[in-house]
Amino acid sequence: MKYSKIICLDFTGDELEAALWEKIDHLCDTRIRTNNIQSISADDLQVADCLLVKLGAHIDKKVIDQLPALKYIGMLGTGYGGIDTAYAASKGITVTNIADYATEGVAEFTFGILLEYLRDISRAKRQARDGDYSDDFVGTEIRCKRFGVIGLGDIGTRTAQLAQAFGADVWYWSRHRKPEIEAAGIRYCELDKLLATSDIVTINLALNAETEGMIHAARIKSLKKQAIVINTSPMELLEFDALVKRLRKNDLTFMLDHSDEMTVEQLVAMQPMNNCIVYPPIAYLSREASKLKKDIYIDNIESFLKHKAKNKVN
Numbered sequence: 001m002k003y004s005k006i007i008c009l010d011f012t013g014d015e016l017e018a019a020l021w022e023k024i025d026h027l028c029d030t031r032i033r034t035n036n037i038q039s040i041s042a043d044d045l046q047v048a049d050c051l052l053v054k055l056g057a058h059i060d061k062k063v064i065d066q067l068p069a070l071k072y073i074g075m076l077g078t079g080y081g082g083i084d085t086a087y088a089a090s091k092g093i094t095v096t097n098i099a100d101y102a103t104e105g106v107a108e109f110t111f112g113i114l115l116e117y118l119r120d121i122s123r124a125k126r127q128a129r130d131g132d133y134s135d136d137f138v139g140t141e142i143r144c145k146r147f148g149v150i151g152l153g154d155i156g157t158r159t160a161q162l163a164q165a166f167g168a169d170v171w172y173w174s175r176h177r178k179p180e181i182e183a184a185g186i187r188y189c190e191l192d193k194l195l196a197t198s199d200i201v202t203i204n205l206a207l208n209a210e211t212e213g214m215i216h217a218a219r220i221k222s223l224k225k226q227a228i229v230i231n232t233s234p235m236e237l238l239e240f241d242a243l244v245k246r247l248r249k250n251d252l253t254f255m256l257d258h259s260d261e262m263t264v265e266q267l268v269a270m271q272p273m274n275n276c277i278v279y280p281p282i283a284y285l286s287r288e289a290s291k292l293k294k295d296i297y298i299d300n301i302e303s304f305l306k307h308k309a310k311n312k313v314n
Helices: 018-025 042-047 061-065 085-090 103-118 121-129 154-165 191-197 217-222 240-247 264-270 287-305
Strands: 003-009 028-034 050-054 072-076 094-096 146-150 169-173 200-203 227-231 252-256 276-278
Touching: 003 042, 018 028, 018 287, 061 085, 072 287, 085 094, 094 287, 103 121, 103 154, 103 227, 103 252, 103 287, 146 154, 146 191, 154 169, 154 200, 169 191, 191 217, 217 240, 240 252, 240 264, 264 276
Parallel strands: 003 028, 003 050, 050 072, 072 094, 146 169, 146 200, 200 227, 227 252, 252 276
Antiparallel strands: none
């Protein structure tokens, strides 16, 4: 089986290697690349049955209604908030994304920035480059720290496992208890207590209606003094103004990498605070994760044709 016509929206062509584009071409009669749905002829819109999009794509009711034969929307990424998945489902359109391709990358990044901070590695490197090899440093170990993991999906689970390997006292909160994780010595704790008692907190949750704003002002205020909070999830999970207010007290360290999803005003508000460390969105960027992401993307497209949709989100 093949798609009749695939529309690739806002793709430059550099997102996938030539061999992968060839695979996609073998799955359809025609492939169209465009930056604007409006530029596609009415005849092509009538028969296009597959729409491939990238992160940030806005596919609403208006766009969907222009594609009466559409059966499949494939997201090259994890976040699909810009797609009206409910309306797509009502029209019999399957939407898929790519989840859990960067589990190792994000978990390892979490400990990379944590170790960099706890051991003042960046300063040591700069100092040595300047020819100063003095040892005026006092680091902090992860071992025996109370380590709280919020969200025990694949990334949260791997983060908890790595924390345990460092010798931390690891606790977790998740919407559902994980008996197999608890059997390994990682203990469950209610969210409010976890936030109030942990020395180190990592936030590993997807953004949805249930999680948006769940780290609200009261919870931010309750965070243990001198705690380190690492958020590799969307910043919409936290009440931003309350976070800034707490950071201004300088009794909390906060690290994040979803800076690309924040407003200029938010970034400006955080920039002056030394206890807020903002990274580019690099946690998921590893060679291994990039390859897996692309492989899953092609597999999603193929699997739908075989009536065995994978990574369906609606």
